[in-house]
Structure formats: C-alpha cells, structure tokens
Amino acid sequence: MxxxxxxxxxxxxxxxxxxxxxxxxxxxxxKHVESNNFSYDGKADIEEASKAIEVAKNITDANKKAKVLDAANKKLADKKAFWAEVSQVSKLKGNAAAGEASFAACMACHNGSGANMGGVIPPKLDNAGSLYDKNYLIALIKDPAMASNVDHKYDNTMMHPMGTVKTMITAPQQIADVVEFIKTKKVVKLTPQVAFEDACGRCHANRYGNLTQLGTTPKFKTEQEALTHRVKVLDEQDKIKAYMGKLPPDLSIIDRARSANFMETFIQDPQSQLPGTSMPRVGLSKDGYAMVQAYLEKTGDPSKEARHALGPWVIVFFIIFTMLAYLWKKSQWKDLH
Amino acid sequence: MAHFDEKAKPFSNQWMNDRLAVDTVKKVLSTEYWIPKNINFLWAMGMILAATFGLLIVSGIFLVMYYQPDTKTAFDSVNYTIMTEVGYGWLWRHIHGVAASVVFLIIYIHMFTGIYYGSYKKGREMIWLTGMLLFVLFSAEAFSGYMLPWGQMSYWAGMVITNLFGGFTKDFLGGIGNIQALVEWIRGDYVPGQAFLSRFFMLHVFLLPLVIMGVIVLHFAALRIPHVNNQDGEEVDFEKSARLYKEGNKKESEVIPFNPVFLSKDIFVMGIYFVLFFYLVFYHFEFAMDPVNFDPADGLKTPAHIYPEWYFLWSYEILRPFPFNVGLVAFGFAQVAFFLLPFLDRSPNVAPANRRGLFGIWFWLMLIDMIVLTIMGKLPPEGVWNVIGFVAALTFIILFILLPFITKTEKKA
CATH class of the missing domain: 1.20.5 (Single alpha-helices involved in coiled-coils or other helix-helix interfaces)
Structure with a gap:
C-alpha cells in the first residue's frame, strides 16, 4: 500500500x-576505553608508560628528547617491577590474626577523627573490605602513589599523603596479612550512600544528596550555626583544592553527564580518560562500584522508578486511543471510495 | 444595527447566530472547509505540529512555575527542584524536552512534503512563507529555551551563536555592516551572564510564543482560500465537488469536509504519533537532552565538543567549513534560501517531484545533502569529515543556484 x-x-x-x-x-x-573488569593488575599503567615512550621518541630537540626518553624508560621499568611485585604478594596466603596487629599502625591516621591530613581526610576503614579490591589494597600499601596511578605528581612517592606507609608495612607477608585482615574483618553490608561517602565523598560533594566533603549537612537551628558549618566546609574544600589543584566536581548529576562506559572505566583508571588528572584511582571492587553507581543514579536520575511505573500505562492508553481512532476513521471514510 | 430576533432566548442557537454567526463560522472553518480526498498521512503533519505545540505550551506552563531565571539557581531549579521536588515535574520536563526536539522532525517532514508535492506555488505562496516564518520563530524559541537550564552546552552554545554577530566589523563586505559592540549589546554583558539569561527567558516564555501563536493563525488563514494541495497536484474544482458531496454523491466528489472526515484520519495518525512520542518520553529521551548540559555552566571550562541540537546542525555545517566572513554569508544564505523557493521554482507544474524530471533529482539530492550536512555538523571538524562537510555545504548552495535553470527547462505537463 x-x-x-x-x-x-x-x-x-x-x-x-x-x-x-x-x-x-x-x-x-x-574514545572508547575497554573496562578491565575491576581487576587491578597494572595493565593500563604499563600501557600508558609505553605510550609515553612513543611520544618521547617524537620530540625534535635532541637534548630534551634524550632526557624525556630516559625518564619514560625508567617509568616503564618501575611500573612493570611494581605490578609484578603486587602480583607476587597477591599469591601469598595472608593471616588475618597477624594482620590485625599490623593494622593497628593504620589507625594512627585512619581513625575517623575527620581531620584533614596532607590534603584530604583519611578514610575510615570499617567498610574497606567490602569496597576495595584485594590486589589494589596490596598495591596501595606497597606504594600509594603508584597504586592510584598519580605518581606523576610526585618526584618521590614518599611525598604522597599516605607515603609513609611504605616504611611502616614493608615485608610481603606483612602486606598479605593486613590485606587478609581487611578483606575478612572489615566487611559490612554496604549501602549506596555509605559506599559513595567512603569512596568518593571526601573530595566530591553531592549537593542533591545533601552531602559536602564533611558528610551529610545537618539541620541547623540558627543561621549562625549554619554559617559556622559552611565556613568549616569551605576550609576543608580549600585544603582539597590545594592538594588536587582544583576542587573536584560535585557529583550530584554526573550520572546524566557521563556515559556508563566513561564512569566505569574512569573509576578503574582516571588517567585512561583524563590523562594527567590528579584524581587517584580509587580501587573499587565490582560490588563496591555497583553500590557507588546506585547512589549516583539515585541523585542523578531520581525519576527512573516513577518513569518505569507510569510509562506502560500511558503507552497502553494511546494504543487504545489509536485503535478507537482507527474505527472512527473507517466509519467516516467508508462511503468515500 | 443588523436584524436580530428579539424573542431568542439568551445563548440559544438563534441568539448566538445573531451575535456571533456561529453556524457560519462553523461551516467556514469546519464542516464545509473542503479538503481534497486524494491525500496520504503526510497531510496530517500540520495537526500533529499543532498538537505538539499544544504539549509544549502546557508542559511549559507547568515548568515555568518552578524554573528560576537566575544564573545561580537555574541549573538546580531544573535538575533538582523540578526533577525531585515537584510532583510529576520530571514528566513535564521530559515531555517538554522531547517535544522540543521531535517538533523539528515533524517540521522538516512537513516542509519536505510541501517541497515534494509542489505545495508552495500557484496561489499557495503565502502558506509557504508563513510556514517558513514559523520555522525561523521555532528556531529562535528552541535556541532561547536551550539557554534556560544554564548547563555547559547552554552557556557555550550561547557564547558561540552570539559570537556570530561579532562578524559585523569594518572588514565585513567592505564595511557595509559595521556595527560596533553588537555582541555585547545582545548579551547585555561581555560574556553570557544574568542579563543574557533574563532576556532569553523573557523571549522564550513570553514574546516568541506570543508571536508564534499569531503566525500559526496566519498560517492557517493562508491555507483557507487556496486550499490544501493533494498528492497528484491536481486542480480540484472545490465548488463543484462540494456540491456533489452535499448532495450525497460522496464517491464522485473529490473533497471531504475538514470536520469530521479529514479530522478522523488526523486523529488516527496522531494516535500512532503519540504512541511513539510517549515511548521516547519514558524510555528514550537521551537524544533530546545532551549529556554535556548536565554539567553546570562554567565560563572557565570550554567543553571538548560544542555542537548545537540536531535540528540546527545542517545550517551550522554550512557556516563551519568556510573562513569566518564567507561562512557568515553562506549561513545567512542558508537561512533565507528556503523562503525563496516559490520564486526560484520557475516551472508552472504542481506535481509530485518524481514526475517532474530534473526537479525530482534535485529534491532527493537536497534531502540527502541536508542529512549529510546534519551528520557532519555534529562530527568533530577534522580530516575527512571536514572535506565531506565542505562539499556538502557547496552542494547546498549550488543546488539553490541551479534551481531556476532546471525548473525553467521543465515542460508544462
């Protein structure tokens, strides 16, 4: 017809x-970045270092080229060695009881006091076993800057706010024990908001979720109290700004602003999407990310449930409307031809 | 005073007829407004546009109750207040956003239907011109509305488009259009800011809708006397056919009344359209809401890619591949080219393009060229995309220059 x-x-x-x-x-x-399925083996870091060598080879100034190339080669060797060691530690069998003793050293900073140390507030570790990947935790204790792939920010990775851990927990077995302790004893049933606050919330606010870098903003009785709190938040933000170079963006609606692929690959390796960014790799496990993602969806796309509940009814209404309209049209046009 | 029945009861039919001529009006605009029978579903696009415009007005009224035209609160009033705190605010917003995009798809279908069937000539010029005027007004309405959420794309699209007016310097065409500080005058500031947002808010919710409604009435009025075209471009003897229809010879008559016969088909087509439309509203609205605009406006951070909404891409691509001043002239040409169609088409024939020889080729080339321009307008301007975009922009201009010549050689059918 x-x-x-x-x-x-x-x-x-x-x-x-x-x-x-x-x-x-x-x-x-x-550009499309392949997800590494939330396993942290340094593959992307080593690839990035190899690419830096290719870039260095194209430098025209011979003097500069030799220097940059030298540094790039050294970086690649460092990355390879680092992740090979992580893999070795990962194979050791950890002892949680032994790990608990060493873990006491972590409590000096990770004590939940909420005080900023070297740029950020050290996270509480109560949920760390549920949130973070085992390999990542091993890497982080070995060398925080290398693990989070922000070593480009430091001449000496000891300068990282958590750099001192390199001198506190050193033996491979000791690392394996601490990680075993975290992965078995620091386990909770996560909720989306807690996952977000632990993994992202110390740098990123979420105003639609009523969160600042200092956590949920309480209700205040007087304007003075509210302003006092606001000043505290601004102070904290200034420290983060000084550490990160700029204030990390509010994540209220990032779920709508970035694709699912971007979010998933960015969280596994921020450098893959924003080369040179000061955002550290967070080391979320697959389940940990699912929780963070659920929170971002809740604040970024709050109408999803309502949409899916109402959608079918509206569409069915218009299908019935169309069928009735068709019958009317047929009756009106029946004598015309 | 004219004769009127003093015994008629207030508001009875007779009473109303004496005062408002309701029966005559009904006949003229509805039951004896004759439409050719020989039409297809493309003739329903006008009513679909009217319905979509209605949806935009209604959803817009609900949105404007909560939207705040302030650079500090605009973003959150849309993305938080309307989306979470207002009952069904999300539904109104998604209807408004999807309708704003889909209305242009229907406008383009409506326009190309008119071009294909030659519905812009032989007494129908005013229909075409008022229609094109509506296209321009809808474009302004869409652009001003796009500024309101005050996201990154609002801000930077506002920046880029108002920058175009910076082309009128003493270097432009030997200085004939030298207007200093025009960009600042339009923005009310050196960069898009509060003054910019306030005035685009006013344009979007008051002045432009008002003008659009007026021109819609004019567009409908322009249609009443020359009547609607039909799918063979035949000249219908409306008086004879109307007589046949009223005598009951509906089969011999070539026309149908607008109400209820034509309307019954319109409403059926509209039903199908609404099924698709609400599918998009509930399940596939992302195409109408660009992700970049979910980042709040930031004058210090230029997005990696700035592009207009899909319906502006073809004219954007005519602007982009040329040097700035040449591009500005090409862009200006693209805006008015379609207005000139009834005068550039020199053929006396009103017939479907496929029966008009060279014009048929012209039509399909133009359609494909505009789709190519649209796609190239969104792609980053690099490498082969640049070349394709440049060729497509030249093709667009050349096709319009060729139109009078190829239609002049067309034989009278």
Whole structure:
C-alpha cells in the first residue's frame, strides 16, 4: 500500500539521521576505553608508560628528547617491577590474626577523627573490605602513589599523603596479612550512600544528596550555626583544592553527564580518560562500584522508578486511543471510495 | 444595527447566530472547509505540529512555575527542584524536552512534503512563507529555551551563536555592516551572564510564543482560500465537488469536509504519533537532552565538543567549513534560501517531484545533502569529515543556484 511505502521512506531517512547524529557521532567524539573488569593488575599503567615512550621518541630537540626518553624508560621499568611485585604478594596466603596487629599502625591516621591530613581526610576503614579490591589494597600499601596511578605528581612517592606507609608495612607477608585482615574483618553490608561517602565523598560533594566533603549537612537551628558549618566546609574544600589543584566536581548529576562506559572505566583508571588528572584511582571492587553507581543514579536520575511505573500505562492508553481512532476513521471514510 | 430576533432566548442557537454567526463560522472553518480526498498521512503533519505545540505550551506552563531565571539557581531549579521536588515535574520536563526536539522532525517532514508535492506555488505562496516564518520563530524559541537550564552546552552554545554577530566589523563586505559592540549589546554583558539569561527567558516564555501563536493563525488563514494541495497536484474544482458531496454523491466528489472526515484520519495518525512520542518520553529521551548540559555552566571550562541540537546542525555545517566572513554569508544564505523557493521554482507544474524530471533529482539530492550536512555538523571538524562537510555545504548552495535553470527547462505537463 502506498501509505506504508511513504512511511518506510520517512522512517528510513529519520533513522539514518538519528544514527548519524547520535550513536555514530558520539562514537567519533569520545574514545572508547575497554573496562578491565575491576581487576587491578597494572595493565593500563604499563600501557600508558609505553605510550609515553612513543611520544618521547617524537620530540625534535635532541637534548630534551634524550632526557624525556630516559625518564619514560625508567617509568616503564618501575611500573612493570611494581605490578609484578603486587602480583607476587597477591599469591601469598595472608593471616588475618597477624594482620590485625599490623593494622593497628593504620589507625594512627585512619581513625575517623575527620581531620584533614596532607590534603584530604583519611578514610575510615570499617567498610574497606567490602569496597576495595584485594590486589589494589596490596598495591596501595606497597606504594600509594603508584597504586592510584598519580605518581606523576610526585618526584618521590614518599611525598604522597599516605607515603609513609611504605616504611611502616614493608615485608610481603606483612602486606598479605593486613590485606587478609581487611578483606575478612572489615566487611559490612554496604549501602549506596555509605559506599559513595567512603569512596568518593571526601573530595566530591553531592549537593542533591545533601552531602559536602564533611558528610551529610545537618539541620541547623540558627543561621549562625549554619554559617559556622559552611565556613568549616569551605576550609576543608580549600585544603582539597590545594592538594588536587582544583576542587573536584560535585557529583550530584554526573550520572546524566557521563556515559556508563566513561564512569566505569574512569573509576578503574582516571588517567585512561583524563590523562594527567590528579584524581587517584580509587580501587573499587565490582560490588563496591555497583553500590557507588546506585547512589549516583539515585541523585542523578531520581525519576527512573516513577518513569518505569507510569510509562506502560500511558503507552497502553494511546494504543487504545489509536485503535478507537482507527474505527472512527473507517466509519467516516467508508462511503468515500 | 443588523436584524436580530428579539424573542431568542439568551445563548440559544438563534441568539448566538445573531451575535456571533456561529453556524457560519462553523461551516467556514469546519464542516464545509473542503479538503481534497486524494491525500496520504503526510497531510496530517500540520495537526500533529499543532498538537505538539499544544504539549509544549502546557508542559511549559507547568515548568515555568518552578524554573528560576537566575544564573545561580537555574541549573538546580531544573535538575533538582523540578526533577525531585515537584510532583510529576520530571514528566513535564521530559515531555517538554522531547517535544522540543521531535517538533523539528515533524517540521522538516512537513516542509519536505510541501517541497515534494509542489505545495508552495500557484496561489499557495503565502502558506509557504508563513510556514517558513514559523520555522525561523521555532528556531529562535528552541535556541532561547536551550539557554534556560544554564548547563555547559547552554552557556557555550550561547557564547558561540552570539559570537556570530561579532562578524559585523569594518572588514565585513567592505564595511557595509559595521556595527560596533553588537555582541555585547545582545548579551547585555561581555560574556553570557544574568542579563543574557533574563532576556532569553523573557523571549522564550513570553514574546516568541506570543508571536508564534499569531503566525500559526496566519498560517492557517493562508491555507483557507487556496486550499490544501493533494498528492497528484491536481486542480480540484472545490465548488463543484462540494456540491456533489452535499448532495450525497460522496464517491464522485473529490473533497471531504475538514470536520469530521479529514479530522478522523488526523486523529488516527496522531494516535500512532503519540504512541511513539510517549515511548521516547519514558524510555528514550537521551537524544533530546545532551549529556554535556548536565554539567553546570562554567565560563572557565570550554567543553571538548560544542555542537548545537540536531535540528540546527545542517545550517551550522554550512557556516563551519568556510573562513569566518564567507561562512557568515553562506549561513545567512542558508537561512533565507528556503523562503525563496516559490520564486526560484520557475516551472508552472504542481506535481509530485518524481514526475517532474530534473526537479525530482534535485529534491532527493537536497534531502540527502541536508542529512549529510546534519551528520557532519555534529562530527568533530577534522580530516575527512571536514572535506565531506565542505562539499556538502557547496552542494547546498549550488543546488539553490541551479534551481531556476532546471525548473525553467521543465515542460508544462
């Protein structure tokens, strides 16, 4: 029938246009990064270091080239050695009881006092076993700057706010024990908000979730109290700003602003999407990320449930409307031809 | 004073007829407004546009109750207040956003239907011109509305588009359009800021909708006397056919009344459209809400890619591949080219493009060229995309220059 032919032509050109401006254009604008499935083996770090060597080879100034190339080669060797050691420690069998003793050393900073140390507030570790990946925790204790892939910020990774851990817990077995302790004893049933606050909330606010870098903003009786609190938040933000270079963005609606692929790969290795960023790798496990993601969806796309509840009814209404309209049309047009 | 029945009861039919001529109005605008029978579903696009515009007005009224035109609170009033605190605010917002995008798809279908069937000539010029005026007004309405959430894309699209007016310097066409500080005058500031947002808010919710409603009435009025075209471009003897229809010879008559016969088909097509429309509203609205605009406006951080909404991409791409001043002229040409269609088409024939020889080729080339321009307008301007975009922009201009020549050689059918 002629009308269907016309409809096919209209649909064809509409879909070609849609394909061109949406899936195709976005595939060209944003580079696709493969997810490493939340396993932390340094693959991406080593690849990045190899790429830096290629870039260094293209430098024209011979003097500069030799220098940069030298540094890049050394960086690659360091990364390879580091992640190979992490892999070795990972194979050791940890002893949680022995780990608990060493873990006491962590409590000096990770005590929940909420005081900023060297730029950020050290996280409480009560939920760390549920949130973070085992390999990542091993790497973090060995060398925090290397593990979080922000070593480019430091000439000496001892300068990292948590750098001193390198001198406190050193033996491979000791590291394996502490990680075993965290992975078996620091385990809770996570909720989305707690996951967000622990993993992201010390640098990123979420104003739609009523969160600042100091946690949930309470209700205040007087304006003075509210302002006092506000000043505290600003102080904390200034310290983070000094440490990170800029205030990390509020994540209220980041769920709508970035694609799922971006979020997932960015969280596993921020350098893969924003080379040079001062955002550290957080080391979330797959389950830990699922919880963080649930929170971001809750604040960023709060109408999802309501949409899915109402959608089918509206569509069914219009299907019935269309069927009735068709019957009316048929009755009106029956004598015309 | 004209004759009127003093015994008629207030508000009875007779009473109303004496005062408002309701029966005559009903006949003229509805039951004896004759539409050719020989039409397809593309003839329903006008009513679909009217319905979508209605949805935009209604959803817009609900949104404007909570939207705050302040650079500090605009973003959160849309993304937080309306989305979480206002009952069904999310629904109104998604309807408004999706309708704003889909309305342009329907406008383009409506426009290309008119071009394909030659519905812009032989007495129908005013329909075409008022329609094109509506297209321009809808474009302004869409652009001003896009500023309001005050996200990154609002801010930077506002920056880029107002920068175009910075082209009128003493270097422009030998200084004939030298207007100093025009950009600042439009923005009310050196960069888009509070003054900019306030005035675009006013344009979006007051002045432009008002003008659009007026021009819609004019567009409908322009249609009443020359009547709607039909899918073979035949000249219908409306008086004869109307007589046949009223005598009951509906099969022999070539026309149908607007109400209820034509309307019954319109409403059916509208039903199908609404099923698709609400599918998009509930399950697939991302295409109408760019992710970049969910980052709050930041004048210190330029987004990696700045592009307009999909319906502006073709004219954006005509601007982009040329040097600034040449691009500005090309862009200006693209804006008015379609207005000139009834005068550039020199053929006396009103017929579907496929039966008009060279014009048929012209039509499909133009359609494909505009889709190519649209896609290239969104892609980053690098490498082969640049070349394709440049060729497509030239093709667009050349096609319009060729139009009078190829239609002049067309034989009278």
């Amino acid at each position: 002629k009308e269907f032919k016309i409809l096919a032509v209209v649909a064809f050109f509409t879909l070609v246009t849609y394909w061109g401006v949406e899936p195709f254009a976005h595939s060209q604008m944003h």
